[in-house]
Amino acid sequence: MSTNHFFHMQNICKDYLMGEEVSHILKNVNLSIEEGEYLSVLGPSGSGKSTLMNIIGCLDVPTSGNYILQGRTVEDLTSGELADLRSREIGFIFQNSQLLPRLTAIRNVELPLIYAGVRPKERRRRATAMLERVGLADRMYHYPNQLSGGQQQRVAIARALVGNPSILLADEPTGALDQKTGKQIMELFQTINDEGRTILMITHDMNIAAHAHRVVHIIDGVLTEGGNTSDA
Amino acid sequence: MLKSIRSTFIMIHECISMSISNIWGNKVRSFLTVLGILIGVTAVIALITTVSGVSSSITSSFTSLGAGTISVSISGSDLKSGLTRDDLKTLTALTEVDGITPTVSLRAQVTCSGETQSNVNVSGKSSYYFHLNEDIVTHGRELNFVDEDNSSFVCLVSDEMVSTFFFAVNPVGATLYINGTPFTVVGRFKEDSSSGIASIFSGKANIFIPYTTALKMNNSSLVTSFTVYMSEGVTSSQASSALEAALDPMFSYEEDTYTITTMDSIEDTMETMTGMMATLLGGIASIALVVGGIGIMNMMLTTVTERTVEIGLKKALGAKPWQIQVQFLIESFMLSLIGGIAGVMLGLLLSLVFSEVIGSTFVVSGGAIVLGVGFSAAVGILFGWAPARKASRLNPIDALRSM
Numbered sequence: 001m002s003t004n005h006f007f008h009m010q011n012i013c014k015d016y017l018m019g020e021e022v023s024h025i026l027k028n029v030n031l032s033i034e035e036g037e038y039l040s041v042l043g044p045s046g047s048g049k050s051t052l053m054n055i056i057g058c059l060d061v062p063t064s065g066n067y068i069l070q071g072r073t074v075e076d077l078t079s080g081e082l083a084d085l086r087s088r089e090i091g092f093i094f095q096n097s098q099l100l101p102r103l104t105a106i107r108n109v110e111l112p113l114i115y116a117g118v119r120p121k122e123r124r125r126r127a128t129a130m131l132e133r134v135g136l137a138d139r140m141y142h143y144p145n146q147l148s149g150g151q152q153q154r155v156a157i158a159r160a161l162v163g164n165p166s167i168l169l170a171d172e173p174t175g176a177l178d179q180k181t182g183k184q185i186m187e188l189f190q191t192i193n194d195e196g197r198t199i200l201m202i203t204h205d206m207n208i209a210a211h212a213h214r215v216v217h218i219i220d221g222v223l224t225e226g227g228n229t230s231d232a
Numbered sequence: 233m234l235k236s237i238r239s240t241f242i243m244i245h246e247c248i249s250m251s252i253s254n255i256w257g258n259k260v261r262s263f264l265t266v267l268g269i270l271i272g273v274t275a276v277i278a279l280i281t282t283v284s285g286v287s288s289s290i291t292s293s294f295t296s297l298g299a300g301t302i303s304v305s306i307s308g309s310d311l312k313s314g315l316t317r318d319d320l321k322t323l324t325a326l327t328e329v330d331g332i333t334p335t336v337s338l339r340a341q342v343t344c345s346g347e348t349q350s351n352v353n354v355s356g357k358s359s360y361y362f363h364l365n366e367d368i369v370t371h372g373r374e375l376n377f378v379d380e381d382n383s384s385f386v387c388l389v390s391d392e393m394v395s396t397f398f399f400a401v402n403p404v405g406a407t408l409y410i411n412g413t414p415f416t417v418v419g420r421f422k423e424d425s426s427s428g429i430a431s432i433f434s435g436k437a438n439i440f441i442p443y444t445t446a447l448k449m450n451n452s453s454l455v456t457s458f459t460v461y462m463s464e465g466v467t468s469s470q471a472s473s474a475l476e477a478a479l480d481p482m483f484s485y486e487e488d489t490y491t492i493t494t495m496d497s498i499e500d501t502m503e504t505m506t507g508m509m510a511t512l513l514g515g516i517a518s519i520a521l522v523v524g525g526i527g528i529m530n531m532m533l534t535t536v537t538e539r540t541v542e543i544g545l546k547k548a549l550g551a552k553p554w555q556i557q558v559q560f561l562i563e564s565f566m567l568s569l570i571g572g573i574a575g576v577m578l579g580l581l582l583s584l585v586f587s588e589v590i591g592s593t594f595v596v597s598g599g600a601i602v603l604g605v606g607f608s609a610a611v612g613i614l615f616g617w618a619p620a621r622k623a624s625r626l627n628p629i630d631a632l633r634s635m
Contacts, residue, residue: 059548059628080552087550094632098545102257112549114246117239163550 005068006035006167006198007056012065014051014221025051026062027221033200035166038193040201040212041223048221049202050171056200057090057169058082070166087116091160095172097152099144105155106131106140112163130158134188150181157188167198174208186211243555244562251563254535255570262567265531268524269571269611270578273604275517277579280510280600282586287506289592291499300330302460302471303493304479309486314454317444319482324360328466328474331360334458336446337437343409344397352393354410355437356446364461372404372419375442383444387415390438391422408439411449415441468494518607524571525611532564532619536626543623544632557624564616565609572608576601 014026025048033039043049054060055067058074059082067074070089077085086092091112099108109127118126131140134154144152153173160168173189174182189211193199201212209215217224255262306314315323324332336356342349362374369388379386387408394403403417421440447453462471472492483489536543543556580596587594 054629054632057548059632080554083547083550083552083555086548092548094545098541100542100545102253111546114243115546115550115552115555117236117242119238119242159549 005032006037007067007069008032009056009068010066012052012055012062012067014048014055014060015063025221026055029065029218029221029223031216031223033167033198036193036196036198038189038199038201038211038213040203040209040215041218042203042206042209042215043218044204047218049204049218052218052223053169053171053200053202057092058085083115087112087163089166091163091165091168093153093156093160093168093170093173095175097144097149097156097176099152099155099159101144104141104143105136105147108144108155109159109162112159116163126162127158130162131155133161134158148181149177150184153177153181153185154188157185157192161192161197165197167200168192170199170201172203172205173201174203174205182208244558247559247562248566250559251566254563255567261531265527266567266571266574268527269521269568269608270524270575272517272520272522272524273572273575273608274579274582275520276514276607277576277600277604278582278586279513279517280603281580281583281595281597282592283506283510283513284597284600285583285587285592285595286590287503287510288595290502290506292593300462300464301495302462302468302475304458304460304475304490305493306454306456306490307488308454308456309483309489312454312483314452314456315458315482316454320455320458322482323460323475323478326474326478328463328471330461330463331358331363332458332460333358333361333364334443334455336443336450336455336457338446338450340411340439340449342393342397342439343412344406347397349396352410352439353437354387354439354441354446354449356443357440358443360461368421369419370422371402372417374419375440379442380444383448384442385413385415385445386418386442388419388421388440389417391420393438394420410439410441413449468496514603521607521611524608525568525615528564528568528612529615529619531567532560532616533622535563536560536619536623539623540626540630541632543626544628544630547626547628548632553624556626557620560620560623561613561616564619565612568608568612568615569605572605575608576604579604 009029009031012026012029012031013024015022015024017023029052031052041049041052051060055062056069058069058077061075069085072085074082074085099105100111103111106124106127109130110123113123113126128140131137134157136151136154136158139147139151139155144155147155153176157168157173160170168189170189174185177185186208189199189201193213199212201209203209308314320332320334323329334356338354338356339351340354342352342354357375359374359376359380362369362376370391372388375386375388378384387410389397389403389408397403397408398406403420406417408415408417423436441449443455447455460471460475462468472494475492479490546556547553579600584594586592
């Protein structure tokens, strides 16, 4: 349990009650990630990778095991403290971008800052800067349905980064995109990582996983190290 | 601490604008949801405003008619069944009393120039009555002290009598037979429009004769019922006690020989009645508010279910449970507040129309507005509480899983 880990998971198990049967989604998962790392978790659907991401993202708590994020033991935190941790440390990106349809791009990006209690002026300034960074300076006041899939995912990335989190958690970030757009998103991820931000990406697509510097495999809730792919 | 207050303020401000856009985004559904509250508040406001308008009209017409008067009715003792003329003079002489009009009426058969009408309402009047109602005599003269003292056989006739007996002929100077006794017509009076309520009690009189004459025709010399007009600046309780002090010796201090009714007590009764009516109607209308509140609750529960993804997403983005709860509470609060404000306006409009139609005064009751808006806001918070709590407790995973 060294302190320079960004996070450290030890013997994490997650069980769900499916009717009368207990289903073991995660089985004794051990995973550590260093600050600034670019890791991808590769696994088929139903392998437990989304559950893993939820636990890493402090949306869910493990049934047993130990999870330490930035030196804090996650299972001891209240739901309010977990929300606080998410707000400060974690940026989420979901498969279908998940923008609120009634808000413009810039209002969507501002959303995490509202919950963090940032002043409107500062909020607008930071959201504008972030949208410019992902190349959407001319689309700020468009509604999600006026944007292409790739543009929507860029807005989602801007939203995930606007709170200046230490880790970016991406669940199938290219799942709904065509290959060309997906490639652009991956390039953006690389730039973000180059700036020192930790990225953990979950995917079932080997080609996408290959963009990460380290890949771990998950099958039926069991995690195995897959080695370094940065030179692949 | 200061920072958390500021961020709470920022959050609530955002919640208000977000909930407005959500309400606006579902225009039809929001309208239907709000309709229950709107109808409830409209009913409360319209009923309370109308009832208070009607009761203030009734009160003001009572005041204009009966303020400063006291009714006395004599049941009498075995020895003395009513008041003599001298007794009335004694009472009139009291400083608290400005004047007295005895109530003596009879139903009579009236004959004039060959035509007969039976069951005519004949009323005995004192000269003081004409002092009070100066404009009532349109032709001829009033009945005066001399008529009263002599029990003269003179009379005044109403416009209605004129058209019955004296069509196109000046009635003054003519002779009229009341129960066979000849009376000289000395004048003509118009129906007193202001005595609307008095005529409910005494019936509308078509012929006025001196009250002393009327007593004679009733084969009596005693007055059993009269109205006392108080002097200016005298309260009705002062006047009643002065009257009691004067009446008691007249009936040898026997109990239960007379009843004094002040207008104050009638007004009090009226006020209690209209107050009860307003409370009752308001109570019925608030049932509509409760039903409206259930409508809001239903809509909010549906909304929470529909927006699980949004809730999960917001939680993932760092929203705390209480922030989610506040957002939904504000939304239901805004919904019912909109309904409440619209209801107040519609209710006032309706009662304005009512008051025009029934001719009562339109009184905007501040209390009713506060009640309407306050009640609807309370309904929003009360019925929004459970759905908002449900939303705040939603597990972010379950919420996001439906993506």
